[in-house]
Amino acid sequence: AQSVTQPDIHITVSEGASLELRCNYSYGATPYLFWYVQSPGQGLQLLLKYFSGDTLVQGIKGFEAEFKRSQSSFNLRKPSVHWSDAAEYFCAVGAGAAGNKLTFGGGTRVLVKP
Amino acid sequence: GAVVSQHPSWVICKSGTSVKIECRSLDFQATTMFWYRQFPKQSLMLMATSNEGSKATYEQGVEKDKFLINHASLTLSTLTVTSAHPEDSSFYICSASSPAVSYEQYFGPGTRLTVT
Numbered sequence: 001a002q003s004v005t006q007p008d009i010h011i012t013v014s015e016g017a018s019l020e021l022r023c024n025y026s027y028g029a030t031p032y033l034f035w036y037v038q039s040p041g042q043g044l045q046l047l048l049k050y051f052s053g054d055t056l057v058q059g060i061k062g063f064e065a066e067f068k069r070s071q072s073s074f075n076l077r078k079p080s081v082h083w084s085d086a087a088e089y090f091c092a093v094g095a096g097a098a099g100n101k102l103t104f105g106g107g108t109r110v111l112v113k114p
Numbered sequence: 115g116a117v118v119s120q121h122p123s124w125v126i127c128k129s130g131t132s133v134k135i136e137c138r139s140l141d142f143q144a145t146t147m148f149w150y151r152q153f154p155k156q157s158l159m160l161m162a163t164s165n166e167g168s169k170a171t172y173e174q175g176v177e178k179d180k181f182l183i184n185h186a187s188l189t190l191s192t193l194t195v196t197s198a199h200p201e202d203s204s205f206y207i208c209s210a211s212s213p214a215v216s217y218e219q220y221f222g223p224g225t226r227l228t229v230t
Binding site for chain 1 (some may be wrong): 118146148154155158159160165182207209211217218219220221222223224
């Protein structure tokens with residue numbers, strides 16, 4: 001069965017500092033990996049996804065993620081955080097390109113200090 | 115991007131009553147819709163997958179007789195929580211997908227259900 005672990009429940013970062021959110025997955029085949037952001041009152045928004053190809057994936061809002069098969073990781077990064085990046089972030093693994101049956105990690109709440 | 119709406123955004127009901135939550139894809143036809151449940155400060159758990167015109171497929175441990183899912187059209191799926199109890203209080207989120215949006219899942223804003 002597929003599973004996703006986000007080791008950090010909370011992360012506090014100063015505005016302008018860099019951010020890295022960790023994600024480790026367990027999946028028996030080639031994983032389809034996603035990062036979503038959830039803000040209060042809004043639906044989950046897809047930041048980026050990895051299906052194949054270049055292991056460094058660029059997403060929206062200045063985010064990027066790197067797929068490392070050897071470490072079963074798909075960490076999310078942003079070089080310089082803005083106050084508006086304060087939200088809950090979820091890593092997810094899907095059973096196919098269709099994203100069918102997404103399995104989500106526990107989420108990481110990001111707080112941004114002024 | 116594609117837009118998915120949910121109605122209501124927040125509902126309170128009394129124990130023993132039923133409540134219906136609607137999920138609509140506003141600008142594309144969703145061949146597949148998913149229903150998730152999210153407890154406070156926790157992750158999303160998939161409850162069921164529904165394909166238009168077919169019976170929903172429920173995840174293990176989800177009571178199909180309590181959580182009735184209908185996907186009668188390509189733009190509307192409904193989740194009915196029957197005989198609701200306080201333990202059913204949660205945040206329910208739907209997502210919609212189709213070939214038209216490259217099978218990406220687009221999420222609704224969620225519905226907060228409180229059962230008193």
